[in-house]
Amino acid sequence: MQIKAPRGTYDILPEQSAKWQWMEKILKQTAYEFGYREIRTPIFEHTELFERGVGETSDIVSKEMYTFKDKAERSITLRPEGTASCARAFIEHGFYSGLLPVKWYYSGPMFRYDRPQTGRFRQFHQFGVEAFGSDNPFLDAEVIILLMEIVKLLGVKEPELHINSVGCPVCRPMYRQLLIEYLEPIKTALCSDCQLRYAVNPLRVIDCKNHSCQAAIKEHPLLSDSLCPDCTLHYQKVKSALSANGIDFIHDDNLVRGLDYYTNTAFEVHIPGLGAQSAVGGGGRYNGLVKECGGPDVPGVGFALGMERMLLAADLYQDQQEPANPVDVFIITMESRFIDQAMQLTTQIRRAGISADMDYNDRSPRAQMKFADKIKARLVIMIGEEEIEKGYYLVRDMQTSNQYQVDRETLTENLPGILLKNEED
Ligand SMILES: [Zn+2]
Numbered sequence: 387m388q389i390k391a392p393r394g395t396y397d398i399l400p401e402q403s404a405k406w407q408w409m410e411k412i413l414k415q416t417a418y419e420f421g422y423r424e425i426r427t428p429i430f431e432h433t434e435l436f437e438r439g440v441g442e443t444s445d446i447v448s449k450e451m452y453t454f455k456d457k458a459e460r461s462i463t464l465r466p467e468g469t470a471s472c473a474r475a476f477i478e479h480g481f482y483s484g485l486l487p488v489k490w491y492y493s494g495p496m497f498r499y500d501r502p503q504t505g506r507f508r509q510f511h512q513f514g515v516e517a518f519g520s521d522n523p524f525l526d527a528e529v530i531i532l533l534m535e536i537v538k539l540l541g542v543k544e545p546e547l548h549i550n551s552v553g554c555p556v557c558r559p560m561y562r563q564l565l566i567e568y569l570e571p572i573k574t575a576l577c578s579d580c581q582l583r584y585a586v587n588p589l590r591v592i593d594c595k596n597h598s599c600q601a602a603i604k605e606h607p608l609l610s611d612s613l614c615p616d617c618t619l620h621y622q623k624v625k626s627a628l629s630a631n632g633i634d635f636i637h638d639d640n641l642v643r644g645l646d647y648y649t650n651t652a653f654e655v656h657i658p659g660l661g662a663q664s665a666v667g668g669g670g671r672y673n674g675l676v677k678e679c680g681g682p683d684v685p686g687v688g689f690a691l692g693m694e695r696m697l698l699a700a701d702l703y704q705d706q707q708e709p710a711n712p713v714d715v716f717i718i719t720m721e722s723r724f725i726d727q728a729m730q731l732t733t734q735i736r737r738a739g740i741s742a743d744m745d746y747n748d749r750s751p752r753a754q755m756k757f758a759d760k761i762k763a764r765l766v767i768m769i770g771e772e773e774i775e776k777g778y779y780l781v782r783d784m785q786t787s788n789q790y791q792v793d794r795e796t797l798t799e800n801l802p803g804i805l806l807k808n809e810e811d
């Protein structure tokens with residue numbers, strides 16, 4: 387039987403990987419410009435990290451994790467997100483006693499046993515940033531500006547930034563109580579998930595995607611009316627910093643984070659054109675996370691974006707019209723006995739930083755020419771008896787059919803100029 391990729395996974399083939407590399411370059415370069423440096427954490431961690439760092443009551447931990455016992459009976463989980471691992475690394479390497487804030491970015495595959503649907507996979511990719519060690523609302527603003535800058539550079543059309551404040555351990559318990567009192571008489575109108583959430587985590591009822599739930603809680607008390615003076619001020623500062631930096635936003639009372647370690651700012655970027663699952667990224671402040679993961683009481687803020695969904699919305703790539711992964715030079719071996727010299731020439735060109743390839747299938751020169759055309763090689767160089775004897779090569783531009791006679795000794799010096807001419811045409 388033919389073996390296929392597991393359900394919910396997919397291959398990024400070379401013609402698509404060019405677009406991925408384009409996006410990754412923008413993500414990393416932009417984060418770098420904002421002062422974030424890359425961290426790479428393991429793909430799997432102890433299950434307990436996610437139970438603490440993502441929260442046992444979350445859908446991710448309660449339903450969607452890839453958890454298994456390793457051969458020593460340890461409970462291991464493939465990472466479902468990146469923040470908990472960053473918090474763990476921050477604590478494990480003692481960064482809290484160094485220069486703060488620590489600003490990191492990460493990117494890579496994440497794993498969730500979710501029902502696969504359009505744009506959602508069981509192995510998917512996230513890019514994210516985390517800044518640990520400052521409670522300053524301007525740092526919240528920086529993280530949001532970074533996300534919006536990325537969205538702009540990728541050419542995402544009409545992004546909508548939603549923001550809210552989810553309060554703090556001082557004001558949120560009071561709101562939670564208000565919400566429980568509000569939900570109590572209407573709880574039978576809620577979906578079965580929400581009837582469970584109501585007792586454990588009533589805030590999560592607010593962001594239930596179920597329409598009947600949304601209809602039932604239409605008049606729910608608002609978190610923004612319950613914020614303490616500190617949280618109100620923090621939120622004001624984030625909003626005015628965003629405005630001062632030219633970032634439009636929508637205050638969204640339904641944007642809540644159910645977990646206790648989330649504090650103050652919460653945000654999401656929606657792209658209405660993507661349909662029902664319009665959120666491509668989001669984040670917020672999580673002042674309780676590092677402590678929850680067993681470290682000292684250090685504040686943090688960050689975001690994560692879904693790379694598959696972002697790529698769907700990234701419109702600028704089409705404008706570039708670069709052929710995917712082109713080859714600069716293809717060496718045509720006039721007779722198979724010259725394969726040795728052909729390989730040396732190919733190696734010489736590659737060592738000069740120019741992509742080059744040659745024939746390994748004993749094709750006729752004519753068939754090699756066709757092959758070079760199909761892989762969109764920009765130049766071909768023929769190597770045969772005459773070239774080897776006389777010490778020069780004919781370089782042919784595949785688009786213009788112009789030919790250049792180049793001395794063997796100066797070939798690698800001359801190729802960049804010939805390639806440039808090709809680009810100008
Ligand atoms: Zn507060």
Ligand SMILES: [Zn+2]
Nearest residue numbers: 577580594599
């Ligand atoms: Zn519901």
